[in-house]
Amino acid sequence: MHAPRPPLLIIYTGGTLGMVETPQGLAPGGDFEPRLREALNRLPPARRASLPDFDFIATPSPIDSSGATPADWQDLASLVDQHQQAYSGIVILHGTDTLSWTASSLAFQLQGIDKPVVVTGAMHPLEAEGSDALDNVEGALRFAALPDLQEVALYFAGRLLRGVRARKWNTQAEDAFISPNHPPLGERVDDAPVLYPGRGLAEHQRGTRRFELPDYRALGPSPVVRTALWPGITAAQLGALLLDDRVKGALLEVWGGGNIADDPALVEVLAQARGEGKLVTAISQCPEGRIDIGAYAAGQGLAQAEVLAGDDMTPEAVMTKLIHLLAQPLSDEDRRRHFLTSLVGER
Ligand code: ASP
DSSP states (O other), X not given: OOOOOOOEEEEEEESGGGEEEETTEEEEOSOHHHHHHHHHHTSOHHHHHTSOOEEEEXXXXXXXXXXXXXXXXXXXXXXXXHHGGGOSEEEEEOOSTTHHHHHHHHHHHTTTOOSOEEEEOOSSOTTSTTOSHHHHHHHHXXXXXXXXXXXXXXXXXXXXXXXXXXXXXXXXXSSOEEOTTSOOSXXXXXXXXXXXXXXXXXXXXXXXXXOOOOOSGGGOSOOEEXXXXXXXXXXXXXHHHHTOTTOOEEEEEEXXXXXXXXXXXXXXXXXXXXXXXXXXXXXXXXXXXXXOTTSSGGGHHHHHTTOEEOTTOOHHHHHHHHHHHHTSOOOHHHHXXXXXXXXXXXX
């Protein structure tokens, strides 16, 4: 006889799926656990019966995720850390606006996790007519019950994406998330959660050091900045952003396969930022594909300033990785090396 598997844990953090109408518009509603259990009980009996059992907790004040900060990601990771041993998988209910940011940050903080952490949300509140909320929670629960899934994943509209590869891509459609440079990890086929073989992190992470949970608050407010280049950007404009003393890392979204304007003053700003010990990184502003710094003469300036190539990472992955690396007691050389290495399948 096998011992019964421990249940799953749902952590509710806010977001549209739990919201109710207020005079100011949709806002996080209370008492989400009974509302959710009641909705799940209305599923067809066979589907209800095959759902895994779960316990439920909520963060102290559920929020609209548009207000989330790195401190919220840190608190959520430590909540998962506190509870994960007692559960076989974790489902996190979250607003969609910054869902991919939270998923990316959790992937770095929970590096080496050997069980499923599935984040999900919805485009419509649970009680709205035709809402996608129940379907998304159901799918997330089914994937979170699979022991072969050993990473932070994002479930939405029938597809399971690697959390650190996902992006919100549509403000209205129910399949609002994409994973531009990595295929889905799985799909719900009828009601069954199906993981595609060979795509998960289980092997890759084996033996990895577990859970790095550094203090993001100690970095101060907004230690990393991000900008996309535009035609005509000046060195003064770039410098105002990058050369601020409080800034320790930056993401530049450059042209195409890794190019910037042929402007020595821009390169000078990048080199100065590097000289000040800042981690300056680049990805393309094209949503798909990787960069290859130096393939064109127009990319030489980035190479000269030792800008770190983010390959095909999402902006969310780069920014959360920078925060994660900056918050750890690492040398500049180690930070640069870790940035260029795939830690959790992010590149
Ligand atoms: N503003 C909401 C949030 O991110 C949007 C949503 O959940 O879909 O919390």
